[in-house]
Amino acid sequence: MKLLTLFIFLLGTSIVSSQDNHTTKKQGGFAMLDYHPLTMPDGEVNMGFSGLHLNLNLRDHWFGGLGIYGAVHGERGGFFTLGFNLTYQNYLSQKIFYDLGFHFGGGGGASAPDGGGAFILPHFNLGMDFDFFKVSGGYSYVNFFDHGAIKSHQWNLAMHFPVSFLHSDFNRHGEKLETDHTDFLLWNHSSTELEYKLHLNNLYNQRGNLTGKTIHLVGLEVLRHGKNLSLFFKADGAYRGIKAGYMDILFGIGRKLDFLNNRIRLTPKLGLGGGGGGGLNTYGGLFFYGSTELSLRVTPTLRIFGDVGVLSTPRVDFLSTNYGFGISYDVFQNGNYYPQSQNNFSRPSYFKGFEGALTQEYYYGAQRVTGIREDMYQIGFQLNFYLKPWLFVGGQTSFANFGDAGAYAEGIAGMGVRMSPFFKDKLHTHVQVLGGAAGGGGISTGQGLIIKPSIGLNYHLNSSISLKANGGYVNALGGDLNTWFVNVGLGYELSLLFNNYE
Structure with missing residues (x-):
């Protein structure tokens, strides 16, 4: 603590002192x-x-x-x-x-x-x-x-x-980048294409100690597309199929193949990472991963996708086939014209807000599988993306660090509402509801599905940095974990330039 x-x-002192x-x-x-x-x-x-x-x-x-x-x-x-x-x-x-x-x-x-x-x-x-x-x-x-x-x-x-x-400053969220703006030339360069994904995945175990079982996962993924190669990072947690506690984190490369004016996309990917838990024996924990994803663009920014693949340990002691589906937010970021092109977007570029928060959290009397209640603490990070100045989607991961529950972790996502600032624009409140996978450390979360509503207060030190306090209730839908929690932390807000397909 x-x-x-x-x-x-x-961190707060350094960033505050470096503001210009x-x-x-x-x-x-x-x-x-x-x-x-x-x-x-x-x-x-x-x-x-x-x-x-x-x-x-x-x-x-x-x-x-x-x-x-x-x-x-x-x-x-x-x-x-x-x-x-x-x-x-x-x-x-x-x-x-x-x-x-x-x-x-x-x-x-x-x-x-x-x-x-x-x-x-x-x-x-x-x-x-x-x-x-x-x-x-x-x-x-x-x-x-x-x-x-x-x-x-x-x-x-x-x-x-x-x-x-x-x-740029968070308060530019929603602002259109005009050609006569003083900093227009700083942004007038090639953009980067990014996909932010929420997916449901399934691992059908073909080899290992849980052969024949299907593990149901929920997770997040970020894909960064370059001229020839794409980079990806993804994290998943189990919410059904085995006892709570399974998690994997993977990263690697891919290649996007677009058809019909970017309406259909095929993305083969190869990667590696680590994973295990929930009673699944993954030996040393190193994974090799391969998949192929097919997506359909349904709006200028949204895609729906499905993918199939394999996940294996190096010696194939564990082997699973993967299949899943999800939704993707597909945008061009931090540039005013298409990658590898000098053609400006036909649609205007707008700033969108992001907020990252490092937190320390306290669970009052967290219920254990042994039936006892004991306080637990965890370190966490939440990333929020603002669809509107008042509406955000957020993803959060947390890991226990005190309270005899070292293996406990959460990977959750959801939505929230940010209220108008008050007290000379120094304070604002927010309400959010997150849910997803959690387990391990002897905490009673059943097969891993939790829901976590909360309300919070932010005090702004400047245009980027805020002190945060948050409190709410966590409920494991298939377990005994039902308790109050509070957290405190530091938030960092900024705006990035976004555009999308014509």
């Missing part, structure tokens, strides 16, 4: 993949602990952001965590740099000795800058300090990829 409070203070008077700003940072072979207690084989991070530049040499870790080797498939990063990077020469970082998170799974789930992961690396990417390696330490038994010193390897994007 103290670590999260300190991070929120540092320009309407349009450029945000830099880097994405990172890293690997840590953790020494496990009681002679257990090492657990390959691999992370995916997004870090944004706070000020000179300082970066902060989010990271997700998952098991990809060993005996703990389905072991996942979520946390925040604080990193300092500087150069010893033109190409050699050092990276001093700290990660605090929560999570666990697969019956691992993770205690309440809270852990720290400091590291010190030396690296080489190859301009388009960086490679680093060095020392790291992992300690699940809330009554956990995982404490490990090890080497680590990491790859860093530069990230940058333009953004």
